[in-house]
Amino acid sequence: MILLRLLVRGVAALVSLAALVGVVRLVAPATAADGTPPGAARQLAFLRTALDDGAGEDAQALFPEGYFFAHVLYGLARVELGMREPARREESSREARWALSRLESPAGVAPFSPELTPPYGVFHQGWTNWLRGGVLALAPADRRDPVEVRRFAETSAALGAAFDASATPYLAAYPQQAWPVDSTVAVASLRLHDTLLPPRFRGTVDRWLDGVRQRLDPRTGLLPHRVDPATGAPAEVARGTSQSVIHRFLPEIDPAFARQQYLAFRDHYLTTPLGLGPAVREYPEGLDGPGDVDSGPLPLGVSLSATVVTLGAAQRHGDHRLAGALANYGEVAGVPVQTPWTKRYAFGALPVGDAFLVWAKTARPWVPDTTSQPSLSAGVPFWWRLPLLSLLVAVGVVPWLPVLLLRRRRRRSAPAGTGPAAAVGLLP
Known part of the structure; x- marks a missing residue:
């Protein structure tokens, strides 16, 4: 009986401790509008070690862009950390260059076709060009490597020429396959070019925006998930996995249009499953569909990656x-x-997931916004934590109920004249 009591109390203590840790993590700041988000530098240290140990190759076995994403997101988060902390710029620049070299290595280009325009497709070229521009952005204008400047100008020109020659705003990422999110990243890199170097792509960007506005998803009014590669006509409803990336880059291109799109995205995709906290649906409210390698499983319609x-x-x-x-x-x-x-996170079982998370937490503007945008209403109410806090408190308290029941039963079953009171002569 003593062993049973000790076991029950031990389990209760562990569960309560876990619930307490959950409460602390729920209320402690986990982002930073300015400065470094808590834990970001340590996440990047873990990621670099994991990449050296083959995390990119492991991710490639999970989805076609696994190797690429593991390295490009590491490099981009390094750039953003350097932008936030000038003291880290030299380290950030070195690490971002290392990641860039991996994108252009045989393993980095292996999944993509060199026959596309631009070579290896808009997915590879767009993300790579964005990172290349980030490397330049970390250096003062008078100290930039001329070779890197020339390379950024050349790849931007190739992207701009491809968009100018296309009948659709959405270039192919793979043969006969096009996703608007990939072209959004590429066009953002052209806007970054015009911020860092003498501008030359304003007309290209304006034409792209006009084409996008003419080809929005009719159900949501957002950029569609997938399009016809020849015409750019929507071929699949807007989905959370691509929307979450689009809304990271669209403000760099056109802040006013981006704000309209972001508010529509929140209306259609933001949800609170079981009332416990915010999450993002893969399909718009009122529509369900299958998951895939990008979205992962969709419990209650929610995409973890999105x-x-x-x-x-x-x-x-x-x-x-x-x-x-x-x-x-x-x-x-x-x-x-x-x-x-x-x-x-997740005990380090999926480093590419850590890469997505640290890239999300370090997000900041790269292209200055010269427009005047109205203030944005909050996406969640101020009391959003209360349901989850209540659940954590309940989880912490419930395991102690068996302890109290055992104690009460023991007191009821104790014979009269026994116990501590009788031992000192307080009971007859």
Whole structure:
């Protein structure tokens, strides 16, 4: 009986401790509008080690762009950390260059076709050009490597020429396959070019925006998930996995149009499954569909990957309450493991997931916004934590009920004249 009591109390204590940790993670700041988001530098330290140990190759076995994403997101997060902390710029620049070299390595281009225009397709060229521009952005204008400047100008020119020659705003990422999100990243890189170097792509960008506005998803009014590669006509309804990335880059292209699109995205895709916290649906409200390698499983219609990436989109749009809510929710559900030097989520089982998360948490503008945007209403109410806090408190308290019941039963079953009171002569 003594062993049973000790076991029950031990289990109760462990569960209560876990619930307490959850409460702390739910309320402690997990993002930073300025400065470094908590834990970001340690996440990047873990990621670099994981990439050296083959995490990119492991990710490639999971989906076609796994190797590429693992390295490009690491490089982009390094750039953004350097933008936030000038003292880290030299380290960030070195690491971003290392990631860039991996994108252009045989393993980095292997999944893509050199026969496309531009070579290897708009997915590979767009993300690579964005990172290349980020490397330049870390250096003062008078100290930039002329070779890197020339390379960025050349690849931007190739992208611009491809868009100018296309009958559709959406270039192919793979033969006969086009996704608007990929072209959005590429066009953002042209806007970054015009910020860092003498401008030359204003007309290309304007024509692209006109073409996009003419080909929106009729159900949601958003950029569609997939399009006809020849005409750019919508071929699939807007989906959370691509929308979460689009809304990270669209503000770099046209802030006013981006704001309209982001608000529509929130209306159609933001949800609170079981009332416990914000999440992002893969399909718009009222429509269900199958998951795939990008979205993962869709419990209650929610895409985990879209939810993670939306954190960065919200932060980029200045929707800081939603960004903080998504980050805090991730601190509870993501089971982070920390050391003084590293931080990883889900016990480090899927480093490419850590790459997406740290890229989301470090989100910041790269192209200055010269427009005057109205203030953005909060994406979630101020009391969003209360249901989850109540659940955590209940989880922490419930395991102690058996302990109390055992104690009460023991007191009832104790014979009269026994116990501590009788031992000192207080009972007859």
